[in-house]
Amino acid sequence: xxxxxxxxxxxxxxxxxxxxxxxxxxxxxxxxxxxxxxxxxxxxxxxxxxxxxxxxxxxxxxxxxxxxxxxxxxxxxxxxxxxxxxxxxxxxxxxxxxxxxxxxxxxxxxxxxxxxxxxxxxxxxxxxxxxxxxxxxxxxxxxxxxxxxxxxxxxxxxxxxxxxxxxxxxxxxxxxxxxxxxxxxxxxxxxxxxxxxxxxxxxxxxxxxxxxxxxxxxxxxxxxxxxxxxxxxxxxxxxxxxxxxxxxxxxxxxxxxxxxxxxxxxxxxxxxxxxxxxxxxxxxxxxxxxxxxxx
Numbered sequence: 001x002x003x004x005x006x007x008x009x010x011x012x013x014x015x016x017x018x019x020x021x022x023x024x025x026x027x028x029x030x031x032x033x034x035x036x037x038x039x040x041x042x043x044x045x046x047x048x049x050x051x052x053x054x055x056x057x058x059x060x061x062x063x064x065x066x067x068x069x070x071x072x073x074x075x076x077x078x079x080x081x082x083x084x085x086x087x088x089x090x091x092x093x094x095x096x097x098x099x100x101x102x103x104x105x106x107x108x109x110x111x112x113x114x115x116x117x118x119x120x121x122x123x124x125x126x127x128x129x130x131x132x133x134x135x136x137x138x139x140x141x142x143x144x145x146x147x148x149x150x151x152x153x154x155x156x157x158x159x160x161x162x163x164x165x166x167x168x169x170x171x172x173x174x175x176x177x178x179x180x181x182x183x184x185x186x187x188x189x190x191x192x193x194x195x196x197x198x199x200x201x202x203x204x205x206x207x208x209x210x211x212x213x214x215x216x217x218x219x220x221x222x223x224x225x226x227x228x229x230x231x232x233x234x235x236x237x238x239x240x241x242x243x244x245x246x247x248x249x250x251x252x253x254x255x256x257x258x259x260x261x262x263x264x265x266x267x268x269x270x271x272x273x274x275x276x277x278x279x280x281x282x283x284x285x286x287x288x289x290x291x292x293x294x295x
Contacts, residue, residue, distance in 0.1 A: 023114030024049045026088075026107045034124045036208065041095045043121040045088035045105035052109035057088045062102045069103065092123075097156065100125045127156040128209020132185065134202045136217040141224055143191045150185035150202030150214070159204035161185035164216075166198045197221040 026047045035041045049055050059069035068076050070090065075083050084091045088105055106118045135149040152159040160182045163170045170187065172180050177196070179188045185204070189196060200219055205211035224232075 024052070024055060024107050024109040024112045024117040026105060026117035026119045028105065028119040028121050031120065032122050032124070034126055035095060037096060037125055037127045038094050041092045041099065041123055041125070043090040043092070043103055043105070043123065045090065045107075045119055045121070047088055047105075047107040047117060049107075049109040050112050052111035055107050055109040057085075058106045058108075059090050060104045060106065062104065095123070095125050097125050097127055097154070099123060100156075125156065126208045127154055129159050129204045129206055129212040130154045131212045132159070132161070132202055132204040132214050134200075134214035134217065136200045136219055138218065139220040139222055140192055142193060142221055146189040146192050146196075148187040148200060148202075150187075150204070152185075152204035152212070155204060155206050155208070157206050157208070158183075159185075159206045162203045162205070163187045164201050164203065164213075167216075192221050194221050194223075 024047060026045065029044045029046065030042075033041055033043060043059075045057075045059075047055065047057075058071050061067050061069055069079050069083070070076070070085060074080075079092065082093045084093075088107060090103070090105070092099055100123055103121045103123060104118055105121065106116065108116050130152050132150050132152040137146070140146050148163065150161050150163070152161075161180075161184075162182065163180055170176075170178065170180060172178070177189060177191070177193070180186070181188075185202060187200075187202075197220055198218075199216040201214055201216035203211050203213040
């Protein structure tokens, strides 16, 4: 192999290395940040350029669209006065749930071979439990189904729920007449009884803060009044009687005992047949006696 051929791979490596080194590089030491609500969130962004001493730095937030956080050396209106920049690192003070999302640090070095570099940082703002909204009816009839609702829409991560009756936690076993969904916050009864009456409250909790509970509410279980029971029984008997009559009529018609030809008389008027027309009148010839006959 000739010497020029041996030098060709080395030349290619040198060219590739020179192009790779003439580019801006951007990274983040903490690509995922979790902080409590109302605390400060630092979104790190480190960069290096080969030639451009004053690159352009921008921060953007992704949501339903893309919005600017830091642009043209200043913060946008929603971040002005509550955010700082140190190099390319962004710090947001007193964050709220609305600040959660994906942020992108972009560094543009116009004098480098590759002019644009970027890094992504995800911010998750943790929110402790809030007082949940509880739905407990004031009264319910014996034997009817019942569902109690509990919801905390603000806690992050999502809250789990526990129901209490008369300040005693309700736990599900094989013999309990109710079912509890700790993630949806529901307490369901297939059919309530008099013993299910009491004071009910719900508690929400997560890993961020102390649990919060709604105010206990009274649930009364009452029986149907006598007149209502009589009305229901009468209506049921009437429906049964109507159905029985319909069945009898259908069976009768199928067997033919309800046919009109057998059970009803014809109402048509009787008209006697018309007499036959008289025979036609023939022409009678008149004969004149010409001879006398004597016997």
